[in-house]
Amino acid sequence: QLLEQSPQFLSIQEGENLTVYCNSSSVFSSLQWYRQEPGEGPVLLIALYKAGELTSNGRLTAQFGITRKDSFLNISASIPSDVGIYFCAGDNNAGNMLTFGGGTRLMVKP
Amino acid sequence: NAGVTQTPKFQVLKTGQSMTLQCAQDMNHEYMSWYRQDPGMGLRLIHYSVGAGITDQGEVPNGYNVSRSTTEDFPLRLLSAAPSQTSVYFCASSQQGVYEQYFGPGTRLTVT
Numbered sequence: 100q101l102l103e104q105s106p107q108f109l110s111i112q113e114g115e116n117l118t119v120y121c122n123s124s125s126v127f128s129s130l131q132w133y134r135q136e137p138g139e140g141p142v143l144l145i146a147l148y149k150a151g152e153l154t155s156n157g158r159l160t161a162q163f164g165i166t167r168k169d170s171f172l173n174i175s176a177s178i179p180s181d182v183g184i185y186f187c188a189g190d191n192n193a194g195n196m197l198t199f200g201g202g203t204r205l206m207v208k209p
Numbered sequence: 210n211a212g213v214t215q216t217p218k219f220q221v222l223k224t225g226q227s228m229t230l231q232c233a234q235d236m237n238h239e240y241m242s243w244y245r246q247d248p249g250m251g252l253r254l255i256h257y258s259v260g261a262g263i264t265d266q267g268e269v270p271n272g273y274n275v276s277r278s279t280t281e282d283f284p285l286r287l288l289s290a291a292p293s294q295t296s297v298y299f300c301a302s303s304q305q306g307v308y309e310q311y312f313g314p315g316t317r318l319t320v321t
Contacts (some may be wrong), residue, residue, distance in 0.1 A: 140312030199251035
């Protein structure tokens with residue numbers, strides 16, 4: 100895959116912090132993080148546009164690598180409703196051509 | 210606003226049958242896309258459209274047709290269904306110049 104995500108699966112205790120990584124050999128003009136709940140479509144969490152950009156959305160923090168080839172998403176103080184599949188997606192500056200990573204499935208144990 | 214809607218939610222087809230997956234959005238977005246989601250593969254782009262009358266192929270277009278006669282609707286047609294097309298299909302829309310995409314709830318398709 101063009102975008103490699105790690106880990107593929109994560110099981111943590113409520114209250115723990117976690118980080119998901121996204122790496123590519125390709126350069127992207129923007130990098131987005133989505134969360135998908137069972138039976139639903141992905142929902143945008145954070146969008147990154149500038150190299151090195153660090154952005155927060157509540158308990159979520161994400162950064163776009165300075166080479167525009169990698170990113171991480173950090174979730175602090177996890178709660179059970181954080182469960183789902185987390186995807187990174189990169190735009191290759193061709194408008195609507197989003198490339199998705201394989202996803203990270205998160206479980207949070209109460 | 211309903212956002213992005215998709216019908217049907219579930220569908221079972223026999224090999225060789227054809228069908229159309231419907232997608233509509235009420236946000237006046239120019240861009241619309243179709244993705245398929247297979248286990249462990251993330252989402253892969255099938256076809257996309259940057260406006261009414263304009264469509265283009267994505268990563269995995271074979272076996273699928275699209276058309277865009279209005280801004281609101283972007284149907285996906287399976288010409289002759291094959292078991293390899295068993296998947297969950299998502300439609301998405303976005304504004305021109307804005308990369309964030311809004312996804313529909315998906316259609317789960319099984320081809321036997």
